[in-house]
Amino acid sequence: MEQTLTYRKIDDTVLDTLTPPQRSYWALVALLFAGVLMGAGCWIYQILVGIGVGGQNNPVHWGTYLINFVFWVGIAHSGTLISAILHLFRAGWRNPIARAAETMTVFAVCTAGLFPFIHLGRVWLVFYMLPIPNQRTLWPNFQSPLMFDVVAISTYLTVSSLFWYTGMLPDLAIIRDRAVGVRRKIFTVLALGWTGEFEIWRHYTRGYLFFAALATPLVISVHSVVSWDFALSVVPGWHTTIFAPYFVAGAIHSGLAMVVTLMIPLRLIFKYEAIITDRVLESVAKTIVFTGLIVAFAYATEIFMAWYSRNPVEMETFRWRALGDYALEYWIMVTCNTIIPLFLLFKKVRTNIRVLFVISLLVNVGMWYERFVIIIGSVAHDFLPHAWGLYSPSLIEFGIMIGSFCLFFFLFVLFVKHMPSVSMTEMKETLHEGASHAG
Amino acid sequence: MPADTVSIMGVFSSEHRAASAIDGLRETPWTIERVHSPIPSHAIEHALEPPRSRVSWFTLAGGIVGFFSGFLLAAFTSLRWSLIVSGKPVVALVPFFIVGFEFTILFAVLGNVLGLISQARLPRFDTQPGYDERFSGGHFGVLARCSAGEQEELARFLEENGAEIKTDF
Known part of the structure; x- marks a missing residue:
């Protein structure tokens, strides 16, 4: 399919997506914005009334705010995985989806970054976590994994945003050169005066390579750090050394599923079939099978280690997960994350776009429930039976959660209609260097 | 010319x-x-x-500065508290290495960007x-x-x- 593409066809296909949108587009934007306002309203209500309007209470103090935080950080990971790691490995199927995946990363980190603020309750005291001189001479304690998290997430947001923007520079110049009026002026500034001069390319390719090389260990470290928020405590079900690789694999699993969830409608609406080919989606589907198997191995290892340790508290925690009050959530997690992706082993399934889309949605659901099972399940049922208790989110929490999903999709929908959602330059790089590719 | x-x-x-x-x-x-x-x-x-390209030197310099900045920041804030918990050292190598690592990546990337825009002479708005x-x-x-x-x-x-x-x- 890619062989039929030319430089001009790539430019035309992507630039066609930037034409003035129809009313239905603005209706969707308005709907998502209403969802964002609803979430913001719930947060404002919580700030005015107090954190007690959420469902968190003894013994479950980490509810949907932390579930959504981990969920969105996880989603953010595959963008960098696809863009950086596959760039280093020179995987050709990366190029059509790298831009959208990087965009997903940036917006997912922004969404995730809101939840620690929301969870704080007294959000105006957030500066306590920043290492700034103050009259109380109180400094953040970097021995706490929560402080590792502040550093890691801030770094990840900065690095992924710079990686995303730097990668867009040549494409912004393409838009600039075809724009007129105010739009041309805006893109002239955004493109930083990019001219495709070889002297610029010489430094750019070197810098981009280092971006990828630095983002790769970062992506692994960030979700490891998120896992240590849990693993460095002594709570049964959390205090385990497998958490870092388990979280990283889960993050990649959920991120890949979200990539498919976003790519399939994008391909359909923007007529990207010649760029985001069936082969590209099939490659992502195969990777989902692989990450699903790693996640399944992690689930099995947790249970095995609990049994092998003969620690009664650990054994009870995992028995209760599978058979206790949250058994339904546990089995949703297992089914959606490990069993359903196995259907992608069949070529007929993974090449059926509709089925692939449904499976990607189910993996997203399963990964949300994985965070529910880990976060809620462990503290709801830890050492002391008299301290056990159940948790259910309040309406305010649901409002904020729905608002966060609306925020992510609101930003993404705005982006894809105003910026190049496929990297034209990287697509050109994948083409055979023929003699008449100028179209 | x-x-x-x-x-x-x-x-x-x-x-x-x-x-x-x-x-x-x-x-x-x-x-x-x-x-x-x-x-x-x-x-x-x-x-x-x-x-x-000399961009890599900027990246390397950023990474080195970043590691020591992160590690020393964590050590400094810990020394300001100076509380011994469970007999563990106030300046603890393992957790502070994590902070150092994250700062290494952050500053290396900032150095990389600085190297890129200075070497490629961006932004340039003259035609x-x-x-x-x-x-x-x-x-x-x-x-x-x-x-x-x-x-x-x-x-x-x-x-x-x-x-x-x-x-x-």
Whole structure:
């Protein structure tokens, strides 16, 4: 399919997506914005009334705010995985989806970054976590994994945003050169005066390579750090050394599923079939099978280690997960994350776009429930039976959660209609260097 | 640019023709001023044989500064508390290494960006003479300079290599 593409066809296909949108587009934007306002309203209500309007209470103090935080950080990971790691490995199927995946990363980190603020309750005291001189001479304690998290997430947001923007520079110049009026002026500034001069390319390719090389260990470290928020405590079900690789694999699993969830409608609406080919989606589907198997191995290892340790508290925690009050959530997690992706082993399934889309949605659901099972399940049922208790989110929490999903999709929908959602330059790089590719 | 010289832009629709023209130009007394390309072309890189970019030094410097900044910041804040918990050291190597690592990546990337914009001299908003908007799409440009008397000869050379000639800038 890619062989039929030319430089001009790539430019035309992507630039066609930037034409003035129809009313239905603005209706969707308005709907998502209403969802964002609803979430913001719930947060404002919580700030005015107090954190007690959420469902968190003894013994479950980490509810949907932390579930959504981990969920969105996880989603953010595959963008960098696809863009950086596959760039280093020179995987050709990366190029059509790298831009959208990087965009997903940036917006997912922004969404995730809101939840620690929301969870704080007294959000105006957030500066306590920043290492700034103050009259109380109180400094953040970097021995706490929560402080590792502040550093890691801030770094990840900065690095992924710079990686995303730097990668867009040549494409912004393409838009600039075809724009007129105010739009041309805006893109002239955004493109930083990019001219495709070889002297610029010489430094750019070197810098981009280092971006990828630095983002790769970062992506692994960030979700490891998120896992240590849990693993460095002594709570049964959390205090385990497998958490870092388990979280990283889960993050990649959920991120890949979200990539498919976003790519399939994008391909359909923007007529990207010649760029985001069936082969590209099939490659992502195969990777989902692989990450699903790693996640399944992690689930099995947790249970095995609990049994092998003969620690009664650990054994009870995992028995209760599978058979206790949250058994339904546990089995949703297992089914959606490990069993359903196995259907992608069949070529007929993974090449059926509709089925692939449904499976990607189910993996997203399963990964949300994985965070529910880990976060809620462990503290709801830890050492002391008299301290056990159940948790259910309040309406305010649901409002904020729905608002966060609306925020992510609101930003993404705005982006894809105003910026190049496929990297034209990287697509050109994948083409055979023929003699008449100028179209 | 000396007063008795002229610049001619050759616009190529093919990467290989542009690379071939560059190869040929390097064997002549004419000077290659600039080359434009819509992609990072290996063929053009081989033809130009440019020196290695120095961006990596900025990245390395950023990484080194970052590691020590992160580690020392964590050690400093911990020393301000100076509380011994469970007999563990106040300046603990393992957790502070994590902070150091994250700062290494952050500062290395910031150094990388600084290196990129300083070495590539970005941003630049003045219009470059001879720039053609097709260069961002699918065409390649080679701007060459020669003495005023050799203008026709240079133009013919570029045309023979498949270029469309631009002199009106």
